[in-house]
Amino acid sequence: xxxxxxxxxxxxxxxxxxxxxxxxxxxxxxxxxxxxxxxxxxxxxxxxxxxxxxxxxxxxxxxxxxxxxxxxxxxxxxxxxxxxxxxxxxxxxxxxxxxxxxxxxxxxxxxxxxxxxxxxxxxxxxxxxxxxxxxxxxxxxxxxxxxxxxxxxxxxxxxxxxxxxxxxxxxxxxxxxxxxxxxxxxxxxxxxxxxxxxxxxxxxxxxxxxxxxxxxxxxxxxxxxxxxxxxxxxxxxxxxxxxxxxxxxxxxxxxxxxxxxxxxxxxxxxxxxxxxxxxxxxxxxxxxxxxxxxxxxxxxxxxxxxxxxxxxxxxxxxxxxxxxxxxxxxxxxxxxxxxxxxxxxxxxxxxxxxxxxxxxxxxxxxxxxxxxxxxxxxxxxxxxxxxxxxxxxxxxxxxxxxxxxxxxxxxxxxxxxxxxxxxxxxxxxxxxxxxxxxxxxxxxxxxxxxxxxxxxxxxxxxxxxxxxxxxxxxxxxxxxxxxxxxxxxxxxxxxxxxxxxxxxxxxxxxxxxxxxxxxxxxxxxxxxxxxxxxxxxxxxxxxxxxxxxxxxxxxxxxxxxxxxxxxxxxxxxxxxxxxxxxxxxxxxxxxxxxxxxxxxxxxxxxxxxxxxxxxxxxxxxxxxxxxxxxxxxxxxxxxxxxxxxxxxxxxxxxxxxxxxxxxxxxxxxxxxxxxxxxxxx
Amino acid sequence: xxxxxxxxxxxxxxxxxxxxxxxxxxxxxxxxxxxxxxxxxxxxxxxxxxxxxxxxxxxxxxxxxxxxxxxxxxxxxxxxxxxxxxxxxxxxxxxxxxxxxxxxxxxxxxxxxxxxxxxxxxxxxxxxxxxxxxxxxxxxxxxxxxxxxxxxxxxxxxxxxxxxxxxxxxxxxxxxxxxxxxxxxxxxxxxxxxxxxxxxxxxxxxxxxxxxxxxxxxxxxxxxxxxxxxxxxxxxxxxxxxxxxxxxxxxxxxxxxxxxxxxxxxxxxxxxxxxxxxxxxxxxxx
Numbered sequence: 021x022x023x024x025x026x027x028x029x030x031x032x033x034x035x036x037x038x039x040x041x042x043x044x045x046x047x048x049x050x051x052x053x054x055x056x057x058x059x060x061x062x063x064x065x066x067x068x069x070x071x072x073x074x075x076x077x078x079x080x081x082x083x084x085x086x087x088x089x090x091x092x093x094x095x096x097x098x099x100x101x102x103x104x105x106x107x108x109x110x111x112x113x114x115x116x117x118x119x120x121x122x123x124x125x126x127x128x129x130x131x132x133x134x135x136x137x138x139x140x141x142x143x144x145x146x147x148x149x150x151x152x153x154x155x156x157x158x159x160x161x162x163x164x165x166x167x168x169x170x171x172x173x174x175x176x177x178x179x180x181x182x183x184x185x186x187x188x189x190x191x192x193x194x195x196x197x198x199x200x201x202x203x204x205x206x207x208x209x210x211x212x213x214x215x216x217x218x219x220x221x222x223x224x225x226x227x228x229x230x231x232x233x234x235x236x237x238x239x240x241x242x243x244x245x246x247x248x249x250x251x252x253x254x255x256x257x258x259x260x261x262x263x264x265x266x267x268x269x270x271x272x273x274x275x276x277x278x279x280x281x282x283x284x285x286x287x288x289x290x291x292x293x294x295x296x297x298x299x300x301x302x303x304x305x306x307x308x309x310x311x312x313x314x315x316x317x318x319x320x321x322x323x324x325x326x327x328x329x330x331x332x333x334x335x336x337x338x339x340x341x342x343x344x345x346x347x348x349x350x351x352x353x354x355x356x357x358x359x360x361x362x363x364x365x366x367x368x369x370x371x372x373x374x375x376x377x378x379x380x381x382x383x384x385x386x387x388x389x390x391x392x393x394x395x396x397x398x399x400x401x402x403x404x405x406x407x408x409x410x411x412x413x414x415x416x417x418x419x420x421x422x423x424x425x426x427x428x429x430x431x432x433x434x435x436x437x438x439x440x441x442x443x444x445x446x447x448x449x450x451x452x453x454x455x456x457x458x459x460x461x462x463x464x465x466x467x468x469x470x471x472x473x474x475x476x477x478x479x480x481x482x483x484x485x486x487x488x489x490x491x492x493x494x495x496x497x498x499x500x501x502x503x504x505x506x507x508x509x510x511x512x513x514x515x516x517x518x519x520x521x522x523x524x525x526x527x528x529x530x531x532x533x534x535x536x537x538x539x540x541x542x543x544x545x546x547x548x549x550x551x552x553x554x555x556x557x558x559x560x561x562x563x564x565x566x567x568x569x570x571x572x573x574x575x576x577x578x579x580x581x582x583x584x585x586x587x588x589x590x591x592x593x594x595x596x597x598x599x600x601x602x603x604x605x606x607x608x609x610x611x612x613x614x615x616x617x618x619x620x621x622x623x624x625x626x627x628x629x630x631x632x633x634x635x636x637x638x639x640x641x642x643x644x645x646x647x648x649x650x651x652x653x654x655x656x657x658x659x660x661x662x663x664x665x666x667x668x669x670x671x672x673x674x675x676x677x678x679x680x681x682x683x684x685x686x687x688x689x690x691x692x693x694x695x696x697x698x699x700x701x
Numbered sequence: 702x703x704x705x706x707x708x709x710x711x712x713x714x715x716x717x718x719x720x721x722x723x724x725x726x727x728x729x730x731x732x733x734x735x736x737x738x739x740x741x742x743x744x745x746x747x748x749x750x751x752x753x754x755x756x757x758x759x760x761x762x763x764x765x766x767x768x769x770x771x772x773x774x775x776x777x778x779x780x781x782x783x784x785x786x787x788x789x790x791x792x793x794x795x796x797x798x799x800x801x802x803x804x805x806x807x808x809x810x811x812x813x814x815x816x817x818x819x820x821x822x823x824x825x826x827x828x829x830x831x832x833x834x835x836x837x838x839x840x841x842x843x844x845x846x847x848x849x850x851x852x853x854x855x856x857x858x859x860x861x862x863x864x865x866x867x868x869x870x871x872x873x874x875x876x877x878x879x880x881x882x883x884x885x886x887x888x889x890x891x892x893x894x895x896x897x898x899x900x901x902x903x904x905x906x907x908x909x910x911x912x913x914x915x916x917x918x919x920x921x922x923x924x925x926x927x928x929x930x931x932x933x934x935x936x937x938x939x940x941x942x943x944x945x946x947x948x949x950x951x952x953x954x955x956x957x958x959x960x961x962x963x964x965x966x967x968x969x970x971x972x973x974x975x976x977x978x979x980x981x982x983x984x985x986x987x
Contacts, residue, residue, distance in 0.1 A: 044971055284740060314742055317749040344793065344872035376892040377870035412753075487759055512775070519759035543773045547759075575772035606768060640722055669721060 024066050027053050032067075035074055035086045047086045051093050068094070068101045075119065076112020084115060092122045099124055106131060114144045121151025129155055133163035136179075146178040153182025161188045168194065173203045180207030187214050192223075199223075206234040213242025216249040221262035228266070228274055228293075240278050240289040247292075263296055272299050279305045284314055291318055295325045300333045303352065307337065310348040319348075323355030331362050338368045343380075346372060350383035353391060358424075360391035370399045373414070381410040389417025394425040397436050404438060404450040415450035419457035428461025430469075448473060448481045456488025464496040471501040474508075482513045490520025499526040506532050511541035518544060522551025530557050537563055542573035549576055553583035561587055568595060578610040585614030593618050597626040608633070609641040616645035624651040631657070631674075636667045643670065647677030652685040717755055719748040723763035727751075727783075730770060735784055735856055736912045736939020750786040754779070785857050788934070792829045794836050794869065794877045797929065800958060803980040804925070805840045808956050812924050813845060815954065820848035821924040824950070826911060827931035828853030831864025831904070832873055835896045837927065838903040839885045852920050854909035864906045867896035912939055914946030922952045930960035948972065953987020 024032070031053065034046035059067060071094075074087035091098050102120050106113065117135060120128055129152065136148040149167070152160040164179045165188070176198060183190065190211050198208035209227050212220050224246060227239035247259035263271075278290035279302060287309060294302040303326075306319045323330060334353055341349050350369060353360050369392070372384035385403055388396045400421060403414035426432040438447060452473060459466040466488075473485040486505050489498035502524075505517035518536050521529040533555075536548035549567055552560040560583070567580040581599065584592040596618065599611035612630055615623045627649070630642035646654045658681065662674040719727075724744035731737050739746060751766065758779070760766050770776045770783065795801060812821045821841065825834040834853035841849040855861050870893050874882050886894035896904075909916060911931070926947050932940050947957055948971055957972060958980075972983035 048971075284742070288742070314740060314746060317745065342875065343870075344875040346872070377872055379870070379872065487757075490759065516759060523759070541774065543769075543775055546768075546773070573772060575768050578768060606771065637722060637726060669725065 022062065022066075024070065025059060025063055027057075028059065028063070028067055032070060032074070036083045038082075043082055043086045047090050047093075050090055054094060064094075064097070065101070068098050071098075072101060072105055072116070075115050076110070078111065084112075088115065088119060088122075091119055096123055096125065099128065103128070103131060106135070113141065114147050117144055117147040117151060121147065121154050124151065124155065126155055126157050129157050129160045129163075133159055136163050136167060142172045142175050145172075145175050149175065149178040149182045153185040156186055161186060164188070165190065165194075168198065173201060176201075177204045177207050180204055180211050184210035184214065189214050189216050191215070192217055192220050202232070205230075206232065206238045209235055209238040209242050213238075213245040214249075215246070216253070218250055218255055218258035221246060221250075221259045222265065225259075225262045225266040225271075229271055236274060237278060237281055237283070237286045240275070240293060241285055244289040244292050247296075260296060263293065267297060272297060272301060275299070276302045276305045279309050284312070287312070287315055288318060291315070291322050295322045298326055298329065300326055300330050303330060303333050304337060307345060307348055307352060310345075310351070316348065316351065320351055320355040323352045324357065327356065328359040330356060331360060331365070334360070335362060335364045338365060343377065346377070346380045347383040350380065350387040354383070354387035354389075357390050358393075360387070361393050362391075366392060366395060370396065373399050373403050373410075378408065378410055381406070382408075382413045385410055385413035385417045389413070389420040392417070392421045394421075396421050397425060401436055401438060404454065405447040406450075407446045411446045411450045412453065415453035416457065418450075419454045422454075423458055423461065428458045429463045430455075430458070430465025433458060444478065444481075448476065448478065449484050452481060452484035452488045456484070456491040459488060459492030462493040464492065464494060464498075466492055467496045467498045471498060474501055474505050479510045479513065482508060482510065483516050486513050486516035486520055490516075490523035499524050499529055502526075503529050503532040506536050511539070511544050514539060514541065514544045515547040518547035518551050522547075522554045525555065527555060527557065530555060530559060534560065534563055537567065537576075542571075542576055545571065545573065546575040546579050549579040549583070553579060556583075556586070565592070565595065568599070574604045574607055577607055581607070581610040581614045585617050588618075593620065593623060597622065600626045600630055605633075605635050605638050608638050612638070612641045612645045616648040621651065621653060624649060624654050628654060628657050631661045636670050639665070639667070639670050640673050643673040643677045647673075647680040650681065650684045652681050652688065655681045655685065717748075717752065717762060719744050719763045723767060724748075726767045727763065727770075730767065730780070731784065731787060732936055732939075734780060734912070735788075735910050736935040736943070737784070737788060738934065738936040738939075739787070747787065751783060754782065754786070781856075781858055785859055788856065792832045793873045793875050794832045795881065796833065796836070796876065797961060798876065799979045800929075800961070801836065801840060803977045803982065804837075804927075804956075804958065805844050807977045808925060808982070809840075809844045811954075812956075820846050820850070822850045822852065822921065823925045823927065824920060824923045825851060825853045826909075826926055826928040826947070828855050828864055828906070829857070829860045830869075830873075831860075831867060831906060832869065833927060833929070834864060834904050834906070835867060835885070835900055838896075838900045839881060841903065842885075842900065849903060851904045852923075853904060853906045854911075854920075855906075856908070856910050858908050861906045861908045864904075867901050867904075868893050869895075911935075911943045911946070914942060914949075917946050917950040920950060923950045923955060924952055925956045925958065926951060927958045929958065930963070932959060932963050944972075948985055951985040953985055955985045957983040957985070959983070 028050065031046045031050035034042050037043050037046070068091070071087045071091050074083045075091065077083055099120070102116055105116050117132070120132065132148045132152050132155070136145050136152065149164060152164055161183070164183050167175055167179045170176055180198060184207060188211070192212065192215055195208050195212055198204040199212070209224065212224060224239055224243045227235055228243065230236050230239065243259060250256065250258050275290050275293045275297070278286055279294065281287050281290065291306065306322060310316050310319050337349060350372065353365055353369070366388070369384040369388045372380045373388065375381060385400065388400055392400070397418070400414050400418040404411060404418060406414060422433050422436065437451070443451065452470065455466040455470055470485045470489050473481050476482055486502060489502055492498060499521060502517040502521050506514050508514050508517070514536065518533060521533060530552065533548045533552050537545050537552065539545050539548065549564065552564065564580040564583040568577055568584065571577055581596065584596060596611045596614045600608055602608050602611065608630065612627050615627050624646065627642050627645050630638055633639050633642070646658060655678065658674060658678050662671060662678055665671045665674055721744060724747055727747055728739045728743045731739065755763070755766055758766070758769060760769060770780050809821065812818060823837050823841065825837060828834045831853050834851045838851045841851065853864050855864070868889065874894070882894065885897055885900055887897055889895055928947065932943065935943065951957065971986070973986055975982050975984045
C-alpha cells in the first residue's frame with residue numbers, strides 16, 4: 021500500500037501535540053487540504069483508517085478528540101470504515117459508536133441496535149442508545165424499548181433519553197419502575213409526557229412538586245406535551261382536571277420558579293401551566309423572564325388569558341416598576357385588552373406615551389390601543405406627530421380606540437384629530453395609517469383626504485395614502501385616483517396602487533393594470549399581475565401567458581402561474597408541466613401548486629417527478645399538490661418516497677398526502693362503478 | 702367590488718397565520734444572511750415580529766413576503782428591516798460590570814504596557830444602539846492614552862443611527878453609577894441624556910453584518926473585541942466563521958471578550974483562554 025501523502029501525514033503528526041492550539045491548527049489544516057486537494061480514494065481510505073486508529077488510541081485523549089472532529093468533518097464517506105471496525109471488534113468501540121451517531125444514517129440502525137442489545141460494555145451500549153435516538157426509525161424505537169428493563173441503570177437512562185427525543189409513546193405500566201428509581205426518574209417523566217394516556221396526567225402534575233429540580237423541569241414539559249396530544253384527540257380536560265386537583269400555593273410556586281428556568285422549552289411550558297392555573301401571582305416572575313425576547317410574545321398571551329383578575333396585580337406592579345422594565349410591563353398590560361381599562365393603568369400609559377423613553381412610549385401606545393377608551397383618544401391623537409415606531413404604534417392604537425369609542429366614521433373622528441391642513445411628515449404618514457385602518461369600516465369619508473395626499477411631495481405619504489385607499493371597503497372614487505397613481509414617479513407608490521386596486525376588486529381598473537404589468541419595475545409588475553389574477557378577468561389570461569413566457573423576474577412569473585392554473589386549458593396544463601423543470605425553485609413550486617387543480621394523469625406524473633428535487637420545499641409543495649389532486653395512482657410512488665425522505669417535516673407532509681389519497685381510494689372502492697381512474701380536480 | 706363591513710368598531714389588522722413551510726423558508730433566509738439561528742419557536746416569533754411588515758407591504762401571506770425578500774428590488778432593503786425586527790436590540794450602559802472591570806484593570810494595562818504600543822482600538826461587535834461602545838469609550842478615557850478609539854458595528858441600520866446620535870433614556874442608565882452619568886453624558890430636555898462630545902469623537906459606528914468577514918479589514922487592526930451576547934444567537938457554522946474573522950482582525954496578543962453565558966467551546970478556534978481574576982477571556986497568541 022502507498023504511504024499517506026506527505027501533506028496529510030504532516031497534519032496527522034501534530035494531532036498528538038501537547039499544545040491545544042497546535043492540535044487545532046493541524047485539524048483545520050487537514051480539513052482544508054481534504055477540501056481543496058481531495059485525496060484519491062485509496063489515500064482517503066488510508067487517511068480515514070489512520071484517523072480511526074487515532075480515535076481509539078488509548079494514550080491521548082487530545083488526539084482522540086481531534087480525530088473525532090476531523091472524521092465528523094469529512095462526513096458520511098467515513099461510514100463504511102466505521103462499520104468495518106465495529107464488525108471486526110477491537111478497542112475504542114465507544115468512540116467509534118459515538119462517531120457513527122454523528123455521521124451515520126438510517127442504514128446504520130440495525131448495527132447500532134445489535135450493539136445496544138448485546139451484552140457487553142455498558143458505555144458502548146449507552147453510546148449506541150444515544151445514536152439511535154438521533155437516527156430514529158421504528159427499529160431504533162424497538163431496540164431502545166427492549167433495554168428499558170436492562171440491569172444497568174445508566175443504560176436505562178440513556179435509552180429513556182433517546183426515546184424522549186424520538187417522542188415515543190410507552191405504556192405507563194412499563195415506565196412505573198423507571199419512575200420509582202431516582203436515577204431514571206427525570207428521563208422517565210419526559211417519556212411519560214409522550215404517552216398520550218390521560219391516566220398519567222395526575223402523576224405528572226405531582227412530579228411538578230418533586231424535590232429534584234431536573235424532574236420538575238421535565239414534568240412541566242411533559243404535562244404540556246400530554247395536554248397537546250390529548251387535545252388533538254378531543255380530550256382537552258384531563259390535564260386541566262389534574263392541575264385543578266393538585267392546585268395550591270406550593271404547586272404554583274414551583275411553576276413560577278420554572279418560568280425563570282434557563283431552558284426556553286421549560287420556560288414556555290411553565291408559562292402555559294401558570295396560564296392554565298390562571299395564576300396572577302406569577303405575573304412578576306413573567307415580567308422578569310421577558311428579558312428573553314423569545315418569551316416576550318408568549319407572556320402577552322399569558323396576560324390575555326388572565327384577563328380582569330390580573331388588573332390589581334398589574335396596577336401594583338406599575339406603581340413599583342423600575343424604568344427599564346416599563347416597556348415590557350406595558351406589553352403585558354396590552355394583553356389584557358379592554359379588561360385592562362383601569363384609570364391607574366391608563367394614566368401610567370398616557371404619561372409614558374408623552375415621556376422621553378421612545379421604547380416605553382411605543383409600548384404604551386400599543387397598550388393604549390388595546391385597553392384604552394375615549395379618554396385615550398386625545399393623547400393618542402397628539403402622539404400621531406411622533407416620528408418612528410412610537411408614532412406608528414400611536415396610529416394603529418388611535419384607529420383601534422377611535423373605532424371602538426366613536427365608530428369608524430370620518431365625521432366623528434375628524435374633530436379629535438390634529439389639524440389635517442398643512443400637516444406634514446410623521447403626522448401625515450401616521451394619519452394615512454390610521455385612516456386606512458379606520459376605513460376598513462367602509463366609511464368613504466376617509467377617501468377624500470387620502471386622495472389629496474396622493475399628490476403630496478413626500479413619497480412616504482403618497483405610498484401610505486395609496487395603501488390606505490385599498491383598505492377602504494366599498495365602491496368609491498379612490499379606484500380612479502389609484503389608477504392615476506399608477507403613473508407616479510416612485511415604483512413603491514405604483515406597486516402599492518396596484519395592490520390596492522386588486523384589494524378593491526375594481527373591474528374597471530383591468531386596462532390600467534394590464535399596462536402596469538409592463539412597468540419597468542418588477543415589483544410593480546408583480547403587484548399588477550397579482551391584482552389581475554385576483555380580479556379573475558378572462559381578458560387578462562393572454563397577458564398572463566405572455567408574462568410566464570417572457571418576463572425575466574421570477575416574482576412576476578410566480579403570480580401569473582396562479583392565474584394559469586384556473587383556465588383548465590390543455591395549453592396551460594402543458595405550460596405548467598414544463599415549468600416544473602424551471603431553474604428557479606420558487607417557479608417550480610408555483611407550477612406544482614398550480615397543477616394541483618389540473619385534470620389528467622400527465623399532471624400527476626409531472627408533480628411526482630418533483631419528489632426527487634434537491635430542495636426540501638419543492639418536495640413539500642409536490643407532496644401537498646399530490647394530496648390535493650386526489651389521483652390515487654400516485655399512492656405507490658408516494659409511499660416509496662415517504663419511506664426514504666430524509667427531511668422530517670417533508671416526511672410529515674408526505675404522510676399527510678398518503679393518508680388523503682388512501683381515504684380517497686377507500687371512498688372510490690366504496691362506490692363501485694364511479695371509479696374511472698380520472699383524478700379529481 | 703368587495704364590501705367588508707365589520708359589525709362594530711375596527712380592531713388592528715387581522716393577523717395572517719404563518720405556515721410551517723413559510724416559517725422555515727424565512728428562518729433559512731435569515732440564517733443565510735446573518736447566521737442568526739431561530740429556535741423551534743421560529744414561526745411564532747416571525748409571525749409576531751413580521752405581521753406589520755405584511756400589512757405595510759400589502760402582502761397576503763408570508764410566502765409572498767418571502768418572494769418579496771427573494772426577488773423584489775426592494776428585497777435587500779426589506780431583508781434589513783426583517784432582520785431589525787427579528788434580532789434583539791436589548792442593551793444598556795455599563796452592563797456586566799465585572800467584565801468591564803477586568804477590561805479596565807487587567808487588559809488595558811497589558812495593552813498599554815507593550816513595547817511601542819499606541820492608543821488602543823476597541824471594537825464593539827454587535828453594538829446595537831451604542832451603549833456598550835460609549836461605556837468602553839468612558840473606560841478608555843479614564844485609563845488609556847489620548848487617541849484611543851472605539852468602533853461600534855451592528856447589523857441594524859437603525860441601531861447604528863441611534864448609536865451615532867448617542868442619546869439615551871433612563872432605561873439605558875439602569876446600572877450606570879450616577880457620577881459616571883454626570884461625567885460622560887449631558888442632560889437634554891425631556892429626561893434624556895447625550896454622550897458628551899469628546900466621547901462621541903472617540904466612537905465610530907458602522908453598519909456591518911458579522912458574517913461579512915471580508916469587511917473586517919476595513920476596521921483596521923483591533924486590540925480588543927467585545928462581542929457580548931451575539932454569538933449565542935448564531936448557528937455553529939456562522940459562529941465559527943465570525944470567530945475566525947475576529948482572530949484575523951485582532952493584533953497578536955489582542956483580546957476577545959464574550960458574554961458571560963457564551964464560550965468558544967463549540968467553536969474550533971485558535972485563541973488562548975486567559976484566566977483573569979474575575980473573568981475568563983480569549984487572547985490571540987503572540
